[in-house]
Amino acid sequence: MHGTQSIAAPTHPGHRRFSGETLVVASHNPGKVREIADLLRPFGLSRVLAAGDLGLPEPEETGRTFTANAVLKARAAAEAGGHPALADDSGLEVAALEGAPGILSARWAGPDKDFARAMERIAQELGAGRDRRANFTCALALAWPDGHVECFEGRVFGDIVWPPRGEKGFGYDPIFQPDGHAITFAEMDPEAKHAISHRAEAFRRLVAACFGG
Structure with a gap:
């Protein structure tokens, strides 16, 4: 498949609308919390809190x-904080590596988050002459304290290039x-990347579905 693809997968028939004013972002990453807060600001939330700010542990x-x-x-x-909570999980899936690193994308970088090492590992495992097709996937889950969850996925497809290019991404x-571009995500201005990224699509x-956008 080519281009940006997305999948919506609600856990219950229909979608539950978010009607509160407080949302917990289930992340201890301040940058991610700020990004999510900016995306949701137009929808009337008076408080967007980070799980770390509430002292909630990382499961x-x-x-x-x-x-x-x-x-x-x-x-x-959501259960620990008593408010609806939003979480994401994302990573890179390489077709020739049977979808790896996939859900282990962060772990391939090790405890020091050494993504240079992780990218080198991908290049070594791909070797020469193998299919370079890959995609980024982002899954979002919005959960309420009563256990209801709405889930959405976004994907963007492209190719693995080597050596690495660009310093704007992460x-x-x-x-x-x-697909459709001659530069990597790390060579793109953030606004251009966000317009087509897996996270933006999700x-x-x-x-x-949930905020009336």
Whole structure:
């Protein structure tokens, strides 16, 4: 498949609208919390809180899919914090590596978050002459304290390039060239990347279903 693709997968028939004023972002990453708060600001939320600010622990990610891990994190934060909670899980999937690193994308970088090492590993395992097709996937889960969850996925497809190019992105961005573009995510201005990214597509689905966007 080519281009940006997305999948919406509600856990119950229909979609539940978000009607509160407080949302917990199930993340201890301040940058991610700020990004999500900016995306949701037009929808009347008076408070967007981080799980870390509430002293909520980070649950172990034991799911076998991006969606399963996002649901696990969102439910844990909603139950512990008493407010609806939003979590995401994302990563790079390389076709010739049977979808790896996938849900292990962050773990391939090790405890020091050394993505240069992780990208080198991908290049070594691909070798020469193998299919370079890949995609980024983002799963979002919005959970309520009563256990209801809405889930959405976004994907963007492209190719692995080597050597890495660009310094504007993070993670695996320097080796991912999205379809229809001659530059990598790490060579793109942030606004251009956000317009086509897996996370932006998942958010469009979330907003349309649950925030009246």
